[in-house]
Amino acid sequence: MADSSLDIGQLTEDQRIALQQFTAVTDQDPAAAVPLLQRSQWNVQIAIARFFDGEPSDPVAEASSSIPRPQDQRRQETLLNGFSTSPRSPTSSSRRFESAPRIVPQSESQVTSQTPLLLAILFTPFNLAYSLLSKYFRFIGYLFPILPRAWTRLTAGTTTQAQRRNTSGRRPLNPRDTAARFIREFEEEYGNHELPFLENGYAQAFDLAKKDLKFLLVVLVSPEHDDTSSFIRDTLLATEVVDFIKNPENSIIFWAGNVQDSEAYQVSAALNCTKFPFASLIVHSPQSTSNSMDMVTRITGPTPPEQFISKLQQGIQQVQEPLNRIRAQRAELQASRNLREAQNSAYERSLAQDRERARLKREAEEQKAREEKEAIEREEAKEREVQNLEQWRKWRAASIVDEPDPQEKDVVRISLRMPSGDRVIRKFASDAPVEELYAFVECYDVLHSDEPIVEKLSKPEGFQHEYKFRLVSPMPREVYEVDASGSIKDRIGRTGNLIVERVVDEEDEDDEDDV
Template sequence: MADSDVDIAQLTADQQLALQQFTAVTNQELEAAVPLLRRCQWNVQIAIARFFDGEPADPVAEASPSIPPPQDRRHQETLLNGLSTSSRSSTSSGRPFEPAPRIVPQPESQVTSQTPLLLAIVFTPFSLAYSLLSKYFRFFGYFFPFVPRFWTRITAGNPSQAPRRNTSGRRPLNPRDTAARFIREFEEEYGSHELPFFENGYAQAFDLAKKDLKFLLIVLVSPEHDDTSSFIRDTLLSPEVVSFIKNPENNIILWAGNVQDSEAYQVSAALNCTKFPFASLIVHTPQVSSTSMGIVTRIAGPTPPGQFVLKLQSGIQQVLEPLNRVRAQRAELLATRNLREAQNSAYERSLAQDRERARQKREAEERKAREEKEALEREEALQREAQNLAQWRKWRAASITEEPGPEVKDVVRISLRMPSGERIVHRFPSNAPIEELYAFVECYDILQSQRPISEKVSKPEGFQHEYKFRLVSPVPREAYELDAGGTIKGRIGRSGNLIVERTEEEDEDEDIE
């Protein structure tokens, strides 16, 4: 299987999702991410763990039983020949750099249990004996420091993960608080400084260096060693070393720890630290694997500032050229990704603008259709009202009583001046209601037409007629409203001169005001 030939289209949906999650966390290229996921059966968690643990990306190297992993090689080293044997084993295995482990310590305070009282009483003699033996062996190990470390390597399968009892009296803290405590104690002991210590755990510094392709400088000190104070004052705090570490062109992340803390102790065991003070330079080694982190420089014991900087520069120069190639590839990949995101963003904005224009056009069409519909409904309503009014006028004209003849004496004579200026004189029965006078004015044109009302017209259903005029006497001015009711004789008298005034004009004037 050729891992370099990666075809995303041939992957299933679950595999593409796993690939997306893996690359989002590790920022690794697809050519290296797909083979690693295949070897991990597309398990994202296992692949991420292998990526940060620096395991080889070559499936043949993983499957071959004859080549032991780097951890097993370190287990076989002893304290007496650890550093020299490590260099010889690295050269004989064909790997230019020793892999750097990623340590995630478990604080001792996370697992606490309270022993029952009865068991505590029963095991009290054994606890006292164990305490005496521990103090004796600790006293013995103070004079022969290689014995405890050698015993730990024999009894523990992985010295970097082996638990250690807290014998220093220091309270276990989480990695961030442990780093803050170390920095505070460092400043209390040696005063103010300009060293850019990384204020978090080793694993976080390791991941940051791997992600940003920076150099991780590990400094481990032990207060029990006599050379620690002179190393810090003369070498670590020297202007030459401080300026070299702070130089942004060197891309150095500085992490330091006290081996009396659990995390720093586990790091020292994983890095095969044989002498304090100890410094190590860790960086991504692309010549070994696309995912590995390697130890490029070890500095053990007291070292002059010039030699300390020279060793760091030598380690940086060993991996600078391949590291710059990887940085260029990542920069190109990042530029391509940013360009793609910018194109996608521009496309999304253009699509949003098109959607907005389409929405506005659709709303304008809907508003126009709604206005046309409302205008049509108003026109239909006006036509329907005009038809109902014409039908009502015909119906009401047919029900108006005829003018009494000359023989009838009890009549009311009314003189009307119409809005057109025409004057009409008409007689009404004295007992006729005032509404009869209004109906006569409303239906006057029908009553004056030459055509007799022969057909029977019914009253329009649901139509409420409203007189849009009123009758007013000029002197003195008095309006005879229809709502007041009454008969013509009772309201006006036996005769009267009235003016027909339109009420629609007054309503229009009020609307204009």
């Protein structure tokens, strides 16, 4: 016995695929489907057949119960056709119904056989010889047309039996196309109607009735039978019969077939049909534990509409009460399954929301840590910038040339207004570059501080100094760039009155706006 608490996740990939295929066909709960698949060695075809047709019982019990079976069938047929006067109730629990098998026909056109490779190689010379001889005889027959007709007369007796295989001339089709052809021929013969034919095969109708716990009404007709036309016109197409079949409260699935077709013929043989027209009402067996289907009503031969409906009602009433209980159980099981799926779905949604909140929280913490790290790195970079700038100023101040002596004539006199508002006047050599003037302004605080200037101080490694100001002549306004060529005398002249203007970067402007 399989453990009912088996975890689906423990199944192999092939077993999960087999379980999905089985539940897609049978709509059974996976927990109940796994034991049946295990008993079927995980063969989906065998499991589906056992689900719809019932699992095989004990061979000894089956052999012992097979002897009185024909007697029960005859008694059942007699009671259901209204020939018995027994006062026993039709819903008696001792009544036993005839089992209705599930038929899956295979068309003759679909049956193929493949010759083994070794035999194909051995018979290749014979096939070639046969092909050459057949072409030769066809050529002789073309030259002498009397020979084929004579041969046909001689072999007519031997070919009669082979020609009887398909006397109806009906081409074998698949179940769905066969049902569509039957409905089309029915409408062509009897005109428009309101019968709800199921345009599918018998096996599909059988499975649908079993799945939805509905009644399957099977009607088999033979065009060669004398009573077929009157039965269809007077009984099957009667307004009361059509309304009864279409009534949703009766839960009837209507399937019909022509016994000249392979599928309908196999169904007639399986249902023990001995007289046409034939009708049978099939339903899920309420007393069975193997999900089998039983015939609760058999109607053979011409039947008036009132008697036809009466027999169908009698068959429905026999199993209506237990069938309603099974429907209620299935509805309760489906409701609990839906509730469990809704709970699982709600749990998955809640779990997904928790995961999303945890992910957002983790990302927020990572973003905060990253911003803090970047802020610390910016502060460290600013500190290094200030230290490098201070070291550069001290290094550059040591290389600034001292102011020329008063007796020296070839000098340039520059008046500088500092950003603080102080005015500084200093003389420079006439051949000194403009960068010397910029360096003096940059290192002015260092030059006038009390700390001594260290001449051996090295330049900061990897530091690229930029002047954050520019020298401008107010009248007329002219900017003297630090990288301009020429000396101070060439650019400014012997005297000059300059203003030191700070150059503000975009980043500094953003910082000022934030402040």
